[in-house]
Amino acid sequence: MQTVNETVKEVLFAVLPITVVVIILQFTLIWLPLAEFIQFMVGVIMVTAGLILFLLGVQMGMLPVGEHIGAALPATGKVWLVVFFGLLLGFVVTVAEPDVRVLATQVDLVSAGAVSKNMLIYTVALGVAIFVGLAMLRTFLGIPLQYLLVGGYLVVFALAAFTPAHFVPISFDAGGVTTGPMTVPFILALGVGVASVLRGKSASSDGFGLVALASIGPILAVLLLGVFYG
Structure with missing residues (x-):
């Protein structure tokens, strides 16, 4: 559970800054069409979920397997x-x-x-x-x-x-x-x-x-x- 929490925090800290910057730009300078902005937000959610699952998979599967192969x-x-x-x-x-x-x-x-x-x-x-x-x-x-x-x-x-x-x-x-x-x-x-x-x-x-x-x-x-x- 600790690994999951750390991974979620890591991904959120990585994705949130660019998300906040784009949101600020959206309502101050660029004013994207509403459909494109909604598409961006949906993409952010999908990227966040995907990165969490991806990094968990790496930590749980790729790293141990790599070390075992390297040792064997x-x-x-x-x-x-x-x-x-x-x-x-x-x-x-x-x-x-x-x-x-x-x-x-x-x-x-x-x-x-x-x-x-x-x-x-x-x-x-x-x-x-x-x-x-x-x-x-x-x-x-x-x-x-x-x-x-x-x-x-x-x-x-x-x-x-x-x-x-x-x-x-x-x-x-x-x-x-x-x-x-x-x-x-x-x-x-x-x-x-x-x-x-x-x-x-x-x-x-x-x-x-x-x-x-x-x-x-x-x-x-x-x-x-x-x-x-x-």
Whole structure:
């Protein structure tokens, strides 16, 4: 019950400010048609209810499962198996990420279908998958996180010079939307679970940094997509 109450408060504190601002603007400046304003209020109620249920589902299901999977995979003693399932889980979780779908829908709309929704979703998911697999390998090998981050962003800025200009902002937006409510909890839980087995509880911080690495993957993937399109 405490978890439910905390989640409800968290969602209300997140949704209420923008709702109050829009209501103030409605009766002072913008004066939307009544039908559109009512539609907005109904949307607010649906978003609030949806976020509450979504976050409860993440806390009750995604986080425990992610940690258990992360703890069970290293017990097999097979590095390739951990990396493979890191790739697989990174891909499928990103495909399910709502933020990625919103971005893909907008890009499809603005580009008049030139960059299709599904193409962008799978490109972003592939980028995340590769870097989650790389993060799993990093945990095994003990590679310092800063080396991968600096190297990854050097490649990003080098590749951006050869990519059509309109793909560059899309690529960085793609890196941002992967840090959404579906991908982040699962990837973090997976990383902490793997690190807690391989490096010990005292070094569970090795499981962090996965989100930073996973954000590089879609940037590179979309930049490469731009190179091919260009």
